[in-house]
Structures are given as structure tokens and as C-alpha cells.
Amino acid sequence: MNRHQGNADRGQPVSGGPAASGRRNFLAEFAAMVCGGLAFLAPVGAGVWMFLDPLRRRGAAAAFLPVTELSGIPDDGVPRQFPVVADRVDAWTGFAAEPIGAVYLCRQKGSQTVEALSATCPHAGCFVEIDKAEKCFRCPCHNSRFTIDGGIVAPSPSPRAMDGLECQVGKNGAVAVKWQNFYTGIAEKVARP
Ligand code: FES
Structure with a gap:
């Protein structure tokens, strides 16, 4: 019996097994969500800044x-x-x-x-x-x-x-x-x- 078979027999996750693969998938999905969120928030933030721009300029000094x-x-x-x-x-x-x-x-x-x-x-x-x-x-x-x-x-x-x-x-x-x-x-x- 090899080492991997031994771990599997004892009910423990083995490297490259289904549990490890699931963990990798979760991390990949989480990273994708974070990147997607940042990609969405950046233009929204810029849009909000542009939206408020006239209000900012209203307080500008007399010219x-x-x-x-x-x-x-x-x-x-x-x-x-x-x-x-x-x-x-x-x-x-x-x-x-x-x-x-x-x-x-x-x-x-x-x-x-x-x-x-x-x-x-x-x-x-x-x-x-x-x-x-x-x-x-x-x-x-x-x-x-x-x-x-x-x-x-x-x-x-x-x-x-x-x-x-x-x-x-x-x-x-x-x-x-x-x-x-x-x-x-x-x-x-x-x-x-
Ligand atoms: S606005 Fe009243 S006198 Fe000029």
C-alpha cells in the first residue's frame, strides 16, 4: 500500500485529492470576486467624484x-x-x-x-x-x-x-x-x- 492510499484509507485528505481541489476552486473564485469588485468600484468611484464636481467647484474662490x-x-x-x-x-x-x-x-x-x-x-x-x-x-x-x-x-x-x-x-x-x-x-x- 503506498502513502496516498494509506491516507485515503484513514479518511484524511490527500494532496491533489477532491478536498484540495475544492479549496483551490474556492480561493480562485474568491480572488475573482475581489478583482471583479475592484473593477466595478473604480469607475463607480470616479463617476461619483464627477457627479459631485459642480458642488466642489461651487465653493471655489472668486475669479x-x-x-x-x-x-x-x-x-x-x-x-x-x-x-x-x-x-x-x-x-x-x-x-x-x-x-x-x-x-x-x-x-x-x-x-x-x-x-x-x-x-x-x-x-x-x-x-x-x-x-x-x-x-x-x-x-x-x-x-x-x-x-x-x-x-x-x-x-x-x-x-x-x-x-x-x-x-x-x-x-x-x-x-x-x-x-x-x-x-x-x-x-x-x-x-x-
Ligand atoms: S432691490 Fe430694493 S431698492 Fe434695490
């Missing part, structure tokens, strides 16, 4: 957006309104080069410096209009009034002056504004996320 050229702003101290255009992401839909707001830009005689005011009324968010005859700003919604440099004219529904924005003039004369929205209806100027 300087090109608005006009310095030569497009007369140096007569009178504010001019310009649209602010940018690519916009609304939830999970992208919109290319859409108006997202407006600014008033103003330049004094011979100056290369540009002052920028948001055209959004701090009271409730309507667009402020310029009254050239009276040299002031007016909001058509609830009649808030502002001086030509954005200061509040009391009494006024607006709780604060018009919101100033950072402005840059590039070496090539390009004028860019750091576009931000601010909470309306409060006395403090607080940027929205």
Missing part, C-alpha cells in the same frame, strides 16, 4: 474676469455699465459665456486706475441704474439711491452702499474685475460662497 479694455472706459468720471460674462455651471449643467452680472466701471481724467461697483442692489438684488441727469444711481425696485461713487443716500431701503469690486488693468490694457456676489438685505458686505 478675475475680463470685462473690457481700458480704452473702452472714457476718462470723464462717469460710470459705464458692462456685462460680466463667464462660463457658468448650474448644478450639473454647463453654460458657456453667459452673462452672470453687471458692473459699473469709472475712470477719472488721465487715470489708468479703474473703479468698479457691482450693479446688483444691496437691498434685494435688482439692477441699479444710473441717472446721468442727477449724477447718481437709482434702483427701480424700491427706489434706493446712491451717489455717483456708490455711497448710500439716506433715507434708503438699501442697508448699505453699493458693493465695490477689485479691478485690475493688465499691461495690454485689459480690464478684469474680481466678480463676487454678496448677501443682500444686510448692512455688512459679506461675499456669498
Whole structure:
């Protein structure tokens, strides 16, 4: 009687027997399941990351957006309104080069410096209009009034002056504004996320 026959006779598994073969099959199936699971989860994880991407970007810092050229702003101290255009992401839909707001830009005689005011009324968010005859700003919604440099004219529904924005003039004369929205209806100027 050889050694394998002896083990089989005693009811013990033998190398290469049915029990060992079953164990190998189990390990192979388990490894296949793990690999299959990883192969499935990797694209799902990437998909979830892409799905949440607009939410991540919503908290991004305000950016300087090109608005006009310095030569497009007369140096007569009178504010001019310009649209602010940018690519916009609304939830999970992208919109290319859409108006997202407006600014008033103003330049004094011979100056290369540009002052920028948001055209959004701090009271409730309507667009402020310029009254050239009276040299002031007016909001058509609830009649808030502002001086030509954005200061509040009391009494006024607006709780604060018009919101100033950072402005840059590039070496090539390009004028860019750091576009931000601010909470309306409060006395403090607080940027929205
Ligand atoms: S929104 Fe401008 S006065 Fe109310």
C-alpha cells in the first residue's frame, strides 16, 4: 500500500485529492470576486467624484474676469455699465459665456486706475441704474439711491452702499474685475460662497 492510499484509507485528505481541489476552486473564485469588485468600484468611484464636481467647484474662490479694455472706459468720471460674462455651471449643467452680472466701471481724467461697483442692489438684488441727469444711481425696485461713487443716500431701503469690486488693468490694457456676489438685505458686505 503506498502513502496516498494509506491516507485515503484513514479518511484524511490527500494532496491533489477532491478536498484540495475544492479549496483551490474556492480561493480562485474568491480572488475573482475581489478583482471583479475592484473593477466595478473604480469607475463607480470616479463617476461619483464627477457627479459631485459642480458642488466642489461651487465653493471655489472668486475669479478675475475680463470685462473690457481700458480704452473702452472714457476718462470723464462717469460710470459705464458692462456685462460680466463667464462660463457658468448650474448644478450639473454647463453654460458657456453667459452673462452672470453687471458692473459699473469709472475712470477719472488721465487715470489708468479703474473703479468698479457691482450693479446688483444691496437691498434685494435688482439692477441699479444710473441717472446721468442727477449724477447718481437709482434702483427701480424700491427706489434706493446712491451717489455717483456708490455711497448710500439716506433715507434708503438699501442697508448699505453699493458693493465695490477689485479691478485690475493688465499691461495690454485689459480690464478684469474680481466678480463676487454678496448677501443682500444686510448692512455688512459679506461675499456669498
Ligand atoms: S432691490 Fe434695490 S431698492 Fe430694493
